Amino acid sequence: MTRRSIADIKARADEFADAFENYDPKPGDQDAPLPPTMAVKLAAWRRDAAEKELAEAVRAAREQRLSWREVGEAIGTSGEAARQRYSATT
Template identity: 40%
Template sequence: MTMPRSLQEILEHADQLERRFADHEPADVRDAEPLHALRDAVTERAATERRISEAVTNARQAGVSWSAIGGMLGTSGEAARKRYAVSAKTA
C-alpha cells in the first residue's frame, strides 16, 4: 500500500483507517492500548487535515499568497498549491 499524497487521499485514508479501527476486535491482541492510541492519532490527524484545509481556503480567500501559506506549512508555495488548491477552489 502506498502512502496517500493529496489532501483528499489523506482524508479518505484517515477515514478508512478510522473505520477499520472502530470495527477491530482486539481479541487477538494482548494489549489493545497501542491500537487505541493509534486509532486516536488517526482520528486527530483527519481532523487536523480538515482544519488545515479550511484555514488554507480562508487564507486564499483573504488574498494570502501560496508562498506565505507554504511558509506556514513548512513547505514551498508550489507544494502547498498542489496539495490544497482543489479544496481552496471548491470553497
C-alpha cells in the same frame, strides 16, 4: 506513505469522529491504559482532524487573498508544494 486526497482525509476524520462519539465507556475504562489499537486509532483520528483543519485554514487564507508563497511559508513548505497539495480545496 500513500498520498490521500483532502476528500479522503475528511471522510476518514468523519468516520473516526463517529466512532468516538458513539463510544460507550464501560466501568473501569477511564482507569485502564488505551489498548494499542485504540491508541493508534486515536492518533490517526487526531492527524486526520488536524489535516482537515489545516485544509480549511488554507482555503480561508486563499479566500483572503494570501499568496501560495505565504501559505507555504506558514506551513513550512514552498508555495508550489502548498498549491499542489491544497489547490483542490480552494
